[in-house]
Amino acid sequence: MTLFKLTKSIFTGITAFGFSSSLLAGGFQFNLTDDSVYGKLTSSDDIPMHVEAGYLYHEGGRNLAHLDFHAQDVSSFQGQRTHVGIGFRTIGYLEHDTDGLGIGLGGFGEIEINQVPGLSLSAAGHYAPSILTFSDTDSFTWLETSMNYSVMPSADVQLGYRYVEVGFEDGKDRTAESAGFLGVRFNF
Secondary structure (H helix, E strand, O other), X not given: OOHHHHHHHHHHHHHHHHHOOOOOOOEEEEEEOOOEEXXXXXXXXXOOEEEEEEEEEEOOOEEEEEEEEEEEEEEEEOOEEEEEEEEEEEEEEEEOOEEEXXXXXXXXXXXXXXXXXXXXXXXXXEEEOHHHEEEOEEEEEEEEEEEEEEEEOOEEEEEEEEEXXXXXXXXXXXXXXXXXXXXXXXXX
């Protein structure tokens, strides 16, 4: 069994167990680029631990899966609602005969813009150095930013940019994703 298959099995089990609780159901995000599709399930803002599971498929057989755990807080910054978290992202990578696993440290933030009702800006970043990567990989970088507009209480449209880089043990880095995306976020 390859490292990626093992990781995929672990992610599937944890995700099924964790998200079976209605307490964790927070939302689902789906977005597209010209070459990839991405989906993720997130936990509720009402609990202290933010859990997120996502999967990115890129044309040509590139697969990335992640499972995140963050301490989170929802508060106000200068009268604007903010949602921030700090923690880690486990990342699994598979492309043909190359695979890897990493544990990235980082966080996320989102702020609602009061001057434009329904508009929010969000950003997230995680980095896994060589000490926290395994198999063929030597590092992972995952950066993402988006502008979100609430079209109804249970749905937002998104316009954003995602950058994912994978470093390999042979010293060659590969940009796994670098593209703008259009998507939708459903809030449960």
